[in-house]
Amino acid sequence: xxxxxxxxxxxxxxxxxxxxxxxxxxxxxxxxxxxxxxxxxxxxxxxxxxxxxxxxxxxxxxxxxxxxxxxxxxxxxxxxxxxxxxxxxxxxxxxxxxxxxxxxxxxxxxxxxxxxxxxxxxxxxxxxxxxxxxxx
Amino acid sequence: xxxxxxxxxxxxxxxxxxxxxxxxxxxxxxxxxxxxxxxxxxxxxxxxxxxxxxxxxxxxxxxxxxxxxxxxxxxxxxxxxxxxxxxxxxxxxxxxxxxxxxxxxxxxxxxxxxxxxxxxxxxxxxxxxxxxxxxxxxxxxxxxxxxxxxxxxxxxxxxxxxxxxxxxxxxxxxxxxxxxxxxxxxxxxxxxxxxxxxxxxxxxxxxxxxxxxxxxxxxxxxxxxxxxxxxxxxxxxxxxxxxxxxxxxxxxxxxxxxxxxxxxxxxxxxxxxxxxxxxxxxxxxxxxxxxxxxxxxxxxxxxxxxxxxxxxxxxxxxxxxxxxxxxxxxxxxxxxxxxxxxxxxxxxxxxxxxxxxxxxxxxxxxxxxxxxxxxxxxxxxxxxxxxxxxxxxxxxxxxxxxxxxxxxxxxxxx
Numbered sequence: 001x002x003x004x005x006x007x008x009x010x011x012x013x014x015x016x017x018x019x020x021x022x023x024x025x026x027x028x029x030x031x032x033x034x035x036x037x038x039x040x041x042x043x044x045x046x047x048x049x050x051x052x053x054x055x056x057x058x059x060x061x062x063x064x065x066x067x068x069x070x071x072x073x074x075x076x077x078x079x080x081x082x083x084x085x086x087x088x089x090x091x092x093x094x095x096x097x098x099x100x101x102x103x104x105x106x107x108x109x110x111x112x113x114x115x116x117x118x119x120x121x122x123x124x125x126x127x128x129x130x131x132x133x134x135x136x
Numbered sequence: 137x138x139x140x141x142x143x144x145x146x147x148x149x150x151x152x153x154x155x156x157x158x159x160x161x162x163x164x165x166x167x168x169x170x171x172x173x174x175x176x177x178x179x180x181x182x183x184x185x186x187x188x189x190x191x192x193x194x195x196x197x198x199x200x201x202x203x204x205x206x207x208x209x210x211x212x213x214x215x216x217x218x219x220x221x222x223x224x225x226x227x228x229x230x231x232x233x234x235x236x237x238x239x240x241x242x243x244x245x246x247x248x249x250x251x252x253x254x255x256x257x258x259x260x261x262x263x264x265x266x267x268x269x270x271x272x273x274x275x276x277x278x279x280x281x282x283x284x285x286x287x288x289x290x291x292x293x294x295x296x297x298x299x300x301x302x303x304x305x306x307x308x309x310x311x312x313x314x315x316x317x318x319x320x321x322x323x324x325x326x327x328x329x330x331x332x333x334x335x336x337x338x339x340x341x342x343x344x345x346x347x348x349x350x351x352x353x354x355x356x357x358x359x360x361x362x363x364x365x366x367x368x369x370x371x372x373x374x375x376x377x378x379x380x381x382x383x384x385x386x387x388x389x390x391x392x393x394x395x396x397x398x399x400x401x402x403x404x405x406x407x408x409x410x411x412x413x414x415x416x417x418x419x420x421x422x423x424x425x426x427x428x429x430x431x432x433x434x435x436x437x438x439x440x441x442x443x444x445x446x447x448x449x450x451x452x453x454x455x456x457x458x459x460x461x462x463x464x465x466x467x468x469x470x471x472x473x474x475x476x477x478x479x480x481x482x483x484x485x486x487x488x489x490x491x492x493x494x495x496x497x498x499x500x501x502x503x504x505x506x507x508x509x510x511x512x513x514x515x516x517x518x519x520x521x522x523x524x525x526x527x528x529x530x531x532x533x534x535x536x537x538x539x540x541x542x543x544x545x546x547x548x549x550x
Contacts, residue, residue, distance in 0.1 A: 020162070020497055021497070021544075021548065024494060024497070024548065025548055028490075028548060028549060051489075052488070052489040052492075052504060052505050052520060053487055053489045073487060074487035074489045074490050075486075075487060075490045075549045076489070076490050076493055076494070077489070
Protein backbone atom coordinates (compact mmCIF):
# COMPACT_ATOMS: atom_id res chain seq x y z
CA UNK A 1 0.00 0.00 0.00
CA UNK A 2 1.49 3.37 -0.94
CA UNK A 3 1.33 6.44 1.26
CA UNK A 4 -1.76 7.81 -0.50
CA UNK A 5 -3.64 4.60 0.20
CA UNK A 6 -2.44 4.52 3.78
CA UNK A 7 -3.61 8.09 4.24
CA UNK A 8 -6.99 7.41 2.65
CA UNK A 9 -7.45 4.36 4.83
CA UNK A 10 -6.80 6.45 7.96
CA UNK A 11 -9.13 9.19 6.78
CA UNK A 12 -11.85 6.58 6.19
CA UNK A 13 -11.33 5.08 9.63
CA UNK A 14 -11.49 8.44 11.38
CA UNK A 15 -14.52 9.56 9.37
CA UNK A 16 -16.55 6.76 10.96
CA UNK A 17 -16.77 8.84 14.12
CA UNK A 18 -19.09 11.78 14.34
CA UNK A 19 -17.90 13.07 17.68
CA UNK A 20 -14.54 14.03 19.09
CA UNK A 21 -14.67 11.65 22.02
CA UNK A 22 -14.92 8.58 19.82
CA UNK A 23 -12.23 9.93 17.52
CA UNK A 24 -9.87 10.50 20.42
CA UNK A 25 -10.75 7.15 21.92
CA UNK A 26 -9.84 5.49 18.63
CA UNK A 27 -6.57 7.43 18.55
CA UNK A 28 -5.75 6.44 22.13
CA UNK A 29 -6.54 2.80 21.37
CA UNK A 30 -4.26 2.92 18.32
CA UNK A 31 -1.49 4.19 20.57
CA UNK A 32 -1.96 1.31 22.95
CA UNK A 33 -1.22 -1.10 20.09
CA UNK A 34 2.14 0.47 19.23
CA UNK A 35 4.96 -2.07 19.31
CA UNK A 36 7.09 -1.93 22.43
CA UNK A 37 9.94 0.58 22.15
CA UNK A 38 13.21 -1.04 23.29
CA UNK A 39 14.31 0.39 26.64
CA UNK A 40 17.95 0.61 25.53
CA UNK A 41 16.92 2.98 22.74
CA UNK A 42 15.45 5.48 25.22
CA UNK A 43 18.48 7.76 25.20
CA UNK A 44 19.07 11.47 24.99
CA UNK A 45 19.80 11.02 21.27
CA UNK A 46 16.41 9.50 20.53
CA UNK A 47 14.47 11.76 22.89
CA UNK A 48 12.60 14.67 21.39
CA UNK A 49 13.01 17.78 23.48
CA UNK A 50 10.41 20.32 24.36
CA UNK A 51 7.45 18.05 24.96
CA UNK A 52 5.32 17.76 28.07
CA UNK A 53 5.50 14.00 27.62
CA UNK A 54 8.51 11.87 26.88
CA UNK A 55 8.79 11.13 23.18
CA UNK A 56 11.45 8.96 21.60
CA UNK A 57 12.05 8.23 17.95
CA UNK A 58 14.65 5.95 16.43
CA UNK A 59 15.28 5.37 12.74
CA UNK A 60 17.13 2.79 10.72
CA UNK A 61 17.73 2.43 6.99
CA UNK A 62 17.55 -1.09 5.59
CA UNK A 63 17.84 -1.83 1.88
CA UNK A 64 16.89 1.72 1.01
CA UNK A 65 13.82 1.68 3.24
CA UNK A 66 13.42 3.80 6.41
CA UNK A 67 12.02 2.17 9.53
CA UNK A 68 11.00 4.17 12.56
CA UNK A 69 10.38 3.14 16.12
CA UNK A 70 8.75 5.72 18.32
CA UNK A 71 7.07 5.86 21.67
CA UNK A 72 5.63 8.22 24.23
CA UNK A 73 4.49 7.86 27.82
CA UNK A 74 1.33 9.82 27.03
CA UNK A 75 -1.74 8.28 25.41
CA UNK A 76 -2.66 10.87 22.79
CA UNK A 77 0.90 11.34 21.60
CA UNK A 78 1.21 7.54 21.37
CA UNK A 79 -1.87 7.58 19.17
CA UNK A 80 -0.42 10.32 17.01
CA UNK A 81 2.77 8.27 16.71
CA UNK A 82 0.71 5.28 15.59
CA UNK A 83 -0.89 7.45 12.91
CA UNK A 84 2.50 8.66 11.71
CA UNK A 85 3.86 5.12 11.63
CA UNK A 86 1.03 4.00 9.36
CA UNK A 87 2.09 6.67 6.86
CA UNK A 88 5.84 6.93 7.16
CA UNK A 89 7.19 3.65 8.51
CA UNK A 90 8.75 1.29 5.98
CA UNK A 91 8.90 3.80 3.13
CA UNK A 92 11.77 4.92 0.97
CA UNK A 93 13.20 8.36 1.66
CA UNK A 94 11.77 9.50 -1.69
CA UNK A 95 8.27 8.36 -0.73
CA UNK A 96 8.51 10.17 2.58
CA UNK A 97 9.76 13.38 1.02
CA UNK A 98 6.90 13.26 -1.48
CA UNK A 99 4.27 12.89 1.25
CA UNK A 100 2.56 15.98 2.62
CA UNK A 101 1.45 15.94 6.26
CA UNK A 102 -1.79 17.61 5.14
CA UNK A 103 -3.73 14.41 5.83
CA UNK A 104 -3.59 15.28 9.52
CA UNK A 105 -6.07 18.02 8.79
CA UNK A 106 -8.48 15.54 7.25
CA UNK A 107 -8.17 13.41 10.34
CA UNK A 108 -9.09 16.41 12.49
CA UNK A 109 -5.74 16.07 14.21
CA UNK A 110 -4.02 19.07 12.66
CA UNK A 111 -4.31 21.19 15.78
CA UNK A 112 -1.79 18.85 17.34
CA UNK A 113 0.67 19.82 14.64
CA UNK A 114 1.01 23.37 15.85
CA UNK A 115 4.50 23.97 17.24
CA UNK A 116 2.92 25.77 20.18
CA UNK A 117 1.16 22.58 21.28
CA UNK A 118 4.53 21.34 22.49
CA UNK A 119 3.54 17.71 22.25
CA UNK A 120 6.44 16.71 20.07
CA UNK A 121 4.41 15.83 17.00
CA UNK A 122 5.75 18.77 15.06
CA UNK A 123 9.31 17.90 16.10
CA UNK A 124 8.70 14.25 15.27
CA UNK A 125 7.51 15.08 11.77
CA UNK A 126 10.53 17.33 11.29
CA UNK A 127 12.73 14.45 12.36
CA UNK A 128 11.07 12.09 9.90
CA UNK A 129 11.41 14.48 6.95
CA UNK A 130 14.94 15.41 7.96
CA UNK A 131 15.96 11.76 8.19
CA UNK A 132 14.42 11.06 4.80
CA UNK A 133 16.22 14.02 3.25
CA UNK A 134 19.58 12.92 4.63
CA UNK A 135 19.02 9.33 3.53
CA UNK A 136 17.73 10.22 0.10
CA UNK B 137 -18.32 31.65 55.53
CA UNK B 138 -20.12 34.72 56.68
CA UNK B 139 -23.82 34.09 56.72
CA UNK B 140 -24.92 37.69 56.43
CA UNK B 141 -26.13 37.90 52.84
CA UNK B 142 -25.13 41.55 52.65
CA UNK B 143 -21.58 40.37 53.10
CA UNK B 144 -21.69 37.60 50.53
CA UNK B 145 -19.85 37.93 47.29
CA UNK B 146 -22.23 38.26 44.34
CA UNK B 147 -20.34 35.91 42.05
CA UNK B 148 -22.94 36.15 39.27
CA UNK B 149 -22.57 39.92 39.20
CA UNK B 150 -18.79 39.56 39.20
CA UNK B 151 -18.90 37.07 36.32
CA UNK B 152 -21.07 39.40 34.30
CA UNK B 153 -18.16 41.85 34.24
CA UNK B 154 -15.91 39.39 32.39
CA UNK B 155 -16.90 39.16 28.71
CA UNK B 156 -14.50 36.28 28.10
CA UNK B 157 -16.28 34.06 30.61
CA UNK B 158 -19.27 34.01 28.26
CA UNK B 159 -17.29 32.17 25.60
CA UNK B 160 -18.28 28.77 24.40
CA UNK B 161 -15.70 26.31 23.12
CA UNK B 162 -15.84 23.09 21.12
CA UNK B 163 -19.46 22.82 20.00
CA UNK B 164 -20.99 25.10 22.56
CA UNK B 165 -19.33 23.98 25.76
CA UNK B 166 -19.16 26.88 28.19
CA UNK B 167 -15.64 27.91 29.05
CA UNK B 168 -14.61 26.77 32.53
CA UNK B 169 -11.51 28.80 33.16
CA UNK B 170 -9.36 27.28 35.88
CA UNK B 171 -5.94 28.56 34.85
CA UNK B 172 -5.98 31.68 36.96
CA UNK B 173 -2.57 31.05 38.49
CA UNK B 174 -1.14 31.53 35.01
CA UNK B 175 -3.29 34.51 34.02
CA UNK B 176 -6.50 35.94 35.37
CA UNK B 177 -9.15 37.34 33.07
CA UNK B 178 -9.93 41.01 32.70
CA UNK B 179 -13.14 42.70 33.90
CA UNK B 180 -14.97 45.43 31.97
CA UNK B 181 -13.77 48.33 34.14
CA UNK B 182 -10.17 47.41 33.35
CA UNK B 183 -10.92 47.06 29.64
CA UNK B 184 -12.61 50.45 29.80
CA UNK B 185 -9.64 52.04 31.55
CA UNK B 186 -7.38 50.66 28.83
CA UNK B 187 -9.63 51.95 26.08
CA UNK B 188 -10.11 55.29 27.75
CA UNK B 189 -6.38 55.81 27.98
CA UNK B 190 -5.91 55.35 24.23
CA UNK B 191 -9.08 57.19 23.31
CA UNK B 192 -8.47 60.25 25.46
CA UNK B 193 -4.98 60.79 26.80
CA UNK B 194 -2.35 58.52 25.24
CA UNK B 195 0.97 60.38 25.49
CA UNK B 196 4.49 59.86 26.69
CA UNK B 197 4.85 60.72 30.33
CA UNK B 198 7.05 63.09 32.32
CA UNK B 199 8.59 66.28 30.91
CA UNK B 200 5.79 66.87 28.41
CA UNK B 201 4.17 70.26 28.74
CA UNK B 202 1.03 69.53 26.80
CA UNK B 203 -2.24 68.50 28.34
CA UNK B 204 -2.20 64.88 27.22
CA UNK B 205 1.30 64.33 28.59
CA UNK B 206 0.20 65.89 31.82
CA UNK B 207 -2.85 63.68 32.11
CA UNK B 208 -0.95 60.52 31.20
CA UNK B 209 1.76 61.38 33.73
CA UNK B 210 -0.81 61.99 36.43
CA UNK B 211 -2.54 58.67 35.66
CA UNK B 212 0.75 56.78 35.67
CA UNK B 213 1.85 58.27 38.98
CA UNK B 214 -1.63 57.73 40.40
CA UNK B 215 -1.24 54.05 39.49
CA UNK B 216 1.97 54.01 41.50
CA UNK B 217 0.12 55.35 44.50
CA UNK B 218 -2.64 52.77 44.03
CA UNK B 219 0.01 50.04 44.16
CA UNK B 220 1.54 51.67 47.24
CA UNK B 221 -1.78 51.67 49.01
CA UNK B 222 -2.53 48.13 47.83
CA UNK B 223 0.69 46.83 49.39
CA UNK B 224 0.51 49.27 52.30
CA UNK B 225 3.95 50.64 51.56
CA UNK B 226 4.99 53.78 53.41
CA UNK B 227 6.13 55.84 50.44
CA UNK B 228 5.12 56.06 46.81
CA UNK B 229 8.82 56.21 45.86
CA UNK B 230 9.10 52.63 47.08
CA UNK B 231 7.07 51.32 44.13
CA UNK B 232 8.93 50.55 40.90
CA UNK B 233 6.99 49.52 37.83
CA UNK B 234 8.45 46.50 36.04
CA UNK B 235 7.28 44.16 33.29
CA UNK B 236 6.24 41.73 35.97
CA UNK B 237 7.46 39.66 38.89
CA UNK B 238 10.29 38.12 36.89
CA UNK B 239 11.73 41.48 35.93
CA UNK B 240 11.31 42.73 39.48
CA UNK B 241 13.37 39.85 40.88
CA UNK B 242 15.98 40.26 38.16
CA UNK B 243 16.17 43.95 39.01
CA UNK B 244 16.97 43.20 42.65
CA UNK B 245 19.48 40.53 41.65
CA UNK B 246 21.24 42.81 39.21
CA UNK B 247 21.28 46.00 41.26
CA UNK B 248 21.19 45.19 44.98
CA UNK B 249 22.79 41.80 44.28
CA UNK B 250 25.70 43.01 42.21
CA UNK B 251 26.37 45.96 44.49
CA UNK B 252 26.22 44.02 47.74
CA UNK B 253 27.06 40.37 47.21
CA UNK B 254 30.62 39.07 47.27
CA UNK B 255 32.10 35.67 46.58
CA UNK B 256 31.07 33.27 49.33
CA UNK B 257 27.96 35.22 50.31
CA UNK B 258 24.76 33.24 50.48
CA UNK B 259 21.29 33.77 49.07
CA UNK B 260 18.63 31.47 50.47
CA UNK B 261 15.69 30.42 48.33
CA UNK B 262 13.15 27.66 48.92
CA UNK B 263 12.55 24.38 47.15
CA UNK B 264 9.12 25.62 46.04
CA UNK B 265 10.31 28.62 44.05
CA UNK B 266 9.19 29.41 40.54
CA UNK B 267 12.11 29.38 38.10
CA UNK B 268 11.96 33.18 38.10
CA UNK B 269 13.11 33.18 41.72
CA UNK B 270 15.77 30.50 41.13
CA UNK B 271 17.54 31.31 37.90
CA UNK B 272 18.44 34.99 38.59
CA UNK B 273 20.26 33.84 41.75
CA UNK B 274 21.94 30.96 39.96
CA UNK B 275 23.16 33.45 37.36
CA UNK B 276 24.64 35.55 40.17
CA UNK B 277 26.20 32.43 41.61
CA UNK B 278 27.97 31.88 38.30
CA UNK B 279 29.12 35.45 37.85
CA UNK B 280 29.84 36.48 41.47
CA UNK B 281 30.64 33.17 43.13
CA UNK B 282 27.81 33.39 45.66
CA UNK B 283 26.15 30.27 47.04
CA UNK B 284 22.44 29.56 46.62
CA UNK B 285 21.02 27.57 49.53
CA UNK B 286 17.64 25.89 49.41
CA UNK B 287 15.08 25.60 52.21
CA UNK B 288 13.56 22.11 51.94
CA UNK B 289 9.86 21.36 51.58
CA UNK B 290 8.15 18.42 53.29
CA UNK B 291 5.79 15.94 51.64
CA UNK B 292 2.76 18.10 52.44
CA UNK B 293 4.40 20.97 50.59
CA UNK B 294 5.24 22.96 53.72
CA UNK B 295 8.58 24.73 54.19
CA UNK B 296 10.77 23.14 56.85
CA UNK B 297 11.13 26.09 59.22
CA UNK B 298 13.69 24.36 61.41
CA UNK B 299 15.87 23.73 58.40
CA UNK B 300 15.31 27.36 57.40
CA UNK B 301 16.73 28.59 60.69
CA UNK B 302 19.58 26.12 60.54
CA UNK B 303 20.63 27.23 57.06
CA UNK B 304 21.62 30.72 58.15
CA UNK B 305 25.30 31.51 58.45
CA UNK B 306 27.06 34.80 58.87
CA UNK B 307 27.33 34.91 55.08
CA UNK B 308 23.57 34.78 54.48
CA UNK B 309 22.63 38.09 52.90
CA UNK B 310 19.22 37.56 51.39
CA UNK B 311 16.23 35.24 51.65
CA UNK B 312 14.25 35.13 48.40
CA UNK B 313 11.04 33.20 48.88
CA UNK B 314 7.61 32.92 47.39
CA UNK B 315 4.56 34.06 49.33
CA UNK B 316 2.30 31.43 47.76
CA UNK B 317 3.55 28.43 45.77
CA UNK B 318 2.35 28.51 42.18
CA UNK B 319 2.55 24.73 41.92
CA UNK B 320 1.20 23.68 45.33
CA UNK B 321 -0.79 26.60 46.68
CA UNK B 322 1.13 26.60 49.98
CA UNK B 323 0.99 29.93 51.82
CA UNK B 324 4.32 30.60 53.47
CA UNK B 325 4.63 32.34 56.88
CA UNK B 326 6.27 35.45 55.51
CA UNK B 327 6.14 37.58 58.66
CA UNK B 328 7.86 34.84 60.66
CA UNK B 329 10.41 34.26 57.91
CA UNK B 330 11.13 37.98 57.68
CA UNK B 331 11.74 38.20 61.42
CA UNK B 332 14.12 35.26 61.29
CA UNK B 333 15.96 36.69 58.28
CA UNK B 334 16.33 40.07 59.97
CA UNK B 335 17.51 38.44 63.20
CA UNK B 336 20.34 37.01 61.14
CA UNK B 337 21.09 40.31 59.48
CA UNK B 338 19.69 39.21 56.11
CA UNK B 339 17.15 40.90 53.88
CA UNK B 340 14.02 39.22 52.54
CA UNK B 341 12.56 39.42 49.04
CA UNK B 342 9.11 37.96 48.49
CA UNK B 343 7.67 36.73 45.19
CA UNK B 344 4.05 37.74 45.58
CA UNK B 345 2.82 36.73 42.12
CA UNK B 346 0.46 34.06 43.43
CA UNK B 347 -0.57 35.87 46.60
CA UNK B 348 -1.85 39.29 45.63
CA UNK B 349 -5.11 38.17 44.04
CA UNK B 350 -6.11 35.95 46.94
CA UNK B 351 -5.29 37.68 50.20
CA UNK B 352 -4.55 41.12 51.52
CA UNK B 353 -0.84 41.84 51.30
CA UNK B 354 0.77 44.29 53.71
CA UNK B 355 4.48 44.79 53.23
CA UNK B 356 4.72 46.95 56.33
CA UNK B 357 3.00 44.43 58.56
CA UNK B 358 5.04 41.55 57.10
CA UNK B 359 8.20 43.67 57.41
CA UNK B 360 9.64 42.55 54.07
CA UNK B 361 12.40 44.38 52.24
CA UNK B 362 11.31 43.62 48.66
CA UNK B 363 7.97 42.39 47.34
CA UNK B 364 7.17 41.68 43.69
CA UNK B 365 3.97 40.93 41.82
CA UNK B 366 2.49 40.86 38.30
CA UNK B 367 -0.53 42.67 36.91
CA UNK B 368 -1.87 39.79 34.86
CA UNK B 369 -2.39 37.63 37.93
CA UNK B 370 -4.59 40.23 39.52
CA UNK B 371 -7.19 40.86 36.80
CA UNK B 372 -4.93 43.38 35.08
CA UNK B 373 -2.90 43.28 31.87
CA UNK B 374 0.32 41.46 31.03
CA UNK B 375 3.55 43.43 30.68
CA UNK B 376 3.22 45.28 33.96
CA UNK B 377 4.13 44.45 37.52
CA UNK B 378 5.66 46.14 40.46
CA UNK B 379 8.53 45.88 42.86
CA UNK B 380 8.23 47.25 46.34
CA UNK B 381 11.57 48.02 47.98
CA UNK B 382 12.36 49.77 51.23
CA UNK B 383 13.42 53.29 50.35
CA UNK B 384 16.86 53.21 51.99
CA UNK B 385 17.66 50.09 50.01
CA UNK B 386 16.41 51.50 46.71
CA UNK B 387 18.21 54.75 47.31
CA UNK B 388 21.51 52.95 47.84
CA UNK B 389 21.07 50.58 44.90
CA UNK B 390 22.75 51.38 41.60
CA UNK B 391 20.56 51.62 38.50
CA UNK B 392 20.17 48.59 36.27
CA UNK B 393 19.18 49.66 32.78
CA UNK B 394 20.32 53.02 31.52
CA UNK B 395 18.35 55.38 29.33
CA UNK B 396 15.81 58.13 29.40
CA UNK B 397 13.62 58.73 32.45
CA UNK B 398 16.22 57.38 34.86
CA UNK B 399 18.74 60.23 34.80
CA UNK B 400 19.15 63.47 36.64
CA UNK B 401 21.68 64.96 34.23
CA UNK B 402 23.61 63.51 31.29
CA UNK B 403 26.93 64.93 30.25
CA UNK B 404 29.85 63.72 28.15
CA UNK B 405 32.29 65.74 30.21
CA UNK B 406 31.13 65.75 33.82
CA UNK B 407 29.56 62.29 33.96
CA UNK B 408 25.92 61.36 34.29
CA UNK B 409 23.91 61.49 37.48
CA UNK B 410 20.86 59.43 38.14
CA UNK B 411 17.36 60.23 39.23
CA UNK B 412 16.10 59.26 42.67
CA UNK B 413 13.96 56.14 43.15
CA UNK B 414 11.66 55.04 41.69
CA UNK B 415 12.59 56.65 38.38
CA UNK B 416 16.21 55.55 38.67
CA UNK B 417 14.96 52.03 37.94
CA UNK B 418 12.53 52.87 35.17
CA UNK B 419 14.69 53.52 32.11
CA UNK B 420 12.84 54.20 28.89
CA UNK B 421 9.16 54.77 28.27
CA UNK B 422 7.29 52.57 30.73
CA UNK B 423 4.14 50.54 30.11
CA UNK B 424 1.80 53.46 30.66
CA UNK B 425 -1.51 52.03 29.51
CA UNK B 426 -0.70 48.84 31.40
CA UNK B 427 -0.05 50.80 34.59
CA UNK B 428 -3.33 52.66 34.18
CA UNK B 429 -5.17 49.38 33.66
CA UNK B 430 -3.38 47.79 36.61
CA UNK B 431 -4.52 50.69 38.76
CA UNK B 432 -8.10 50.00 37.73
CA UNK B 433 -7.70 46.25 38.31
CA UNK B 434 -6.42 46.79 41.83
CA UNK B 435 -9.25 49.17 42.64
CA UNK B 436 -11.73 46.73 41.13
CA UNK B 437 -10.42 43.82 43.20
CA UNK B 438 -10.11 45.70 46.46
CA UNK B 439 -13.66 47.02 46.07
CA UNK B 440 -14.87 43.41 46.47
CA UNK B 441 -13.63 43.10 50.06
CA UNK B 442 -10.68 40.80 50.36
CA UNK B 443 -12.07 38.73 53.21
CA UNK B 444 -15.01 37.74 51.04
CA UNK B 445 -12.73 36.95 48.10
CA UNK B 446 -10.52 34.76 50.26
CA UNK B 447 -13.51 32.99 51.81
CA UNK B 448 -15.05 32.30 48.42
CA UNK B 449 -11.86 30.98 46.89
CA UNK B 450 -11.30 28.74 49.93
CA UNK B 451 -14.78 27.35 49.40
CA UNK B 452 -13.97 26.55 45.78
CA UNK B 453 -10.71 24.91 46.82
CA UNK B 454 -12.40 22.86 49.55
CA UNK B 455 -15.17 21.72 47.24
CA UNK B 456 -12.69 20.73 44.52
CA UNK B 457 -10.50 18.92 47.03
CA UNK B 458 -13.43 16.97 48.49
CA UNK B 459 -14.71 15.89 45.11
CA UNK B 460 -11.30 15.03 43.72
CA UNK B 461 -10.37 12.91 46.72
CA UNK B 462 -13.04 10.43 45.70
CA UNK B 463 -11.41 9.78 42.32
CA UNK B 464 -9.58 6.47 42.26
CA UNK B 465 -5.81 6.85 41.87
CA UNK B 466 -5.83 10.64 42.14
CA UNK B 467 -3.24 12.25 44.40
CA UNK B 468 -3.34 15.90 45.36
CA UNK B 469 0.18 17.29 45.35
CA UNK B 470 0.53 19.88 48.06
CA UNK B 471 -1.57 19.37 51.17
CA UNK B 472 -0.37 22.24 53.28
CA UNK B 473 -2.81 23.34 55.97
CA UNK B 474 -2.40 26.94 54.78
CA UNK B 475 -3.16 26.89 51.11
CA UNK B 476 -4.87 29.03 48.52
CA UNK B 477 -5.62 29.40 44.87
CA UNK B 478 -4.42 26.17 43.30
CA UNK B 479 -4.97 22.45 43.41
CA UNK B 480 -2.25 20.37 41.82
CA UNK B 481 -2.80 16.69 41.14
CA UNK B 482 -1.64 13.58 39.35
CA UNK B 483 -3.65 10.49 38.46
CA UNK B 484 -2.29 6.96 38.29
CA UNK B 485 -2.33 5.62 34.75
CA UNK B 486 -3.07 8.99 33.16
CA UNK B 487 -0.47 11.38 31.80
CA UNK B 488 -1.05 15.01 32.72
CA UNK B 489 -0.65 15.99 29.08
CA UNK B 490 -3.53 13.71 28.07
CA UNK B 491 -5.69 15.09 30.85
CA UNK B 492 -4.96 18.67 29.79
CA UNK B 493 -5.64 18.03 26.10
CA UNK B 494 -8.80 16.02 26.61
CA UNK B 495 -10.34 18.16 29.33
CA UNK B 496 -9.92 21.14 27.00
CA UNK B 497 -12.38 19.38 24.70
CA UNK B 498 -14.92 19.73 27.52
CA UNK B 499 -14.26 23.47 27.63
CA UNK B 500 -12.18 23.22 30.78
CA UNK B 501 -8.91 25.17 30.88
CA UNK B 502 -6.37 23.85 33.37
CA UNK B 503 -2.58 23.81 33.16
CA UNK B 504 -0.35 20.80 32.92
CA UNK B 505 3.40 20.43 33.07
CA UNK B 506 6.13 21.51 35.44
CA UNK B 507 4.64 24.94 36.24
CA UNK B 508 8.13 26.45 36.02
CA UNK B 509 8.98 24.70 39.27
CA UNK B 510 10.98 21.71 38.08
CA UNK B 511 13.11 21.28 41.25
CA UNK B 512 9.96 21.22 43.38
CA UNK B 513 8.18 18.62 41.24
CA UNK B 514 11.33 16.52 41.14
CA UNK B 515 11.34 16.49 44.95
CA UNK B 516 7.91 14.86 44.72
CA UNK B 517 9.28 12.39 42.17
CA UNK B 518 7.26 14.00 39.39
CA UNK B 519 7.98 15.92 36.23
CA UNK B 520 4.48 17.19 35.67
CA UNK B 521 1.16 17.71 37.40
CA UNK B 522 -2.25 18.99 36.40
CA UNK B 523 -3.18 22.22 38.10
CA UNK B 524 -6.59 23.80 38.50
CA UNK B 525 -6.40 27.33 39.86
CA UNK B 526 -9.23 29.54 40.96
CA UNK B 527 -10.25 33.13 40.59
CA UNK B 528 -12.93 35.15 42.29
CA UNK B 529 -15.33 34.57 39.37
CA UNK B 530 -15.26 30.79 39.50
CA UNK B 531 -18.33 28.96 40.79
CA UNK B 532 -19.05 25.71 42.59
CA UNK B 533 -20.88 24.59 39.43
CA UNK B 534 -17.68 25.14 37.46
CA UNK B 535 -15.78 23.04 39.97
CA UNK B 536 -18.37 20.31 39.43
CA UNK B 537 -18.12 20.65 35.64
CA UNK B 538 -14.34 20.34 35.93
CA UNK B 539 -14.46 17.22 38.13
CA UNK B 540 -17.17 15.63 35.96
CA UNK B 541 -15.06 16.28 32.86
CA UNK B 542 -12.01 14.91 34.62
CA UNK B 543 -13.85 11.68 35.40
CA UNK B 544 -14.86 11.28 31.76
CA UNK B 545 -11.33 11.99 30.58
CA UNK B 546 -9.93 9.38 32.94
CA UNK B 547 -12.41 6.85 31.62
CA UNK B 548 -11.00 7.48 28.15
CA UNK B 549 -7.29 7.18 28.90
CA UNK B 550 -7.11 4.61 31.65
